[in-house]
Amino acid sequence: MKSPSEDLQLKVLFVTNTLEITAAYLRGDPVDDLYGGPWEEVPAADAPSG
Secondary structure, rough: OOOHHHHHHHHHHHHHHHHHHHHHHHHHHOOOHHHHOOOOOOOOOHHOOO
């Protein structure tokens, strides 16, 4: 079981990451570069079939 402080740290980290991504997006920075590669542009060959 996680301690309350661990849980709080995770929440703070999540919010911080979200704000950083949002700020980069609003500045017009390429957000994909922050986390290594485009999220939406998946080549058809790599997409799961079915």
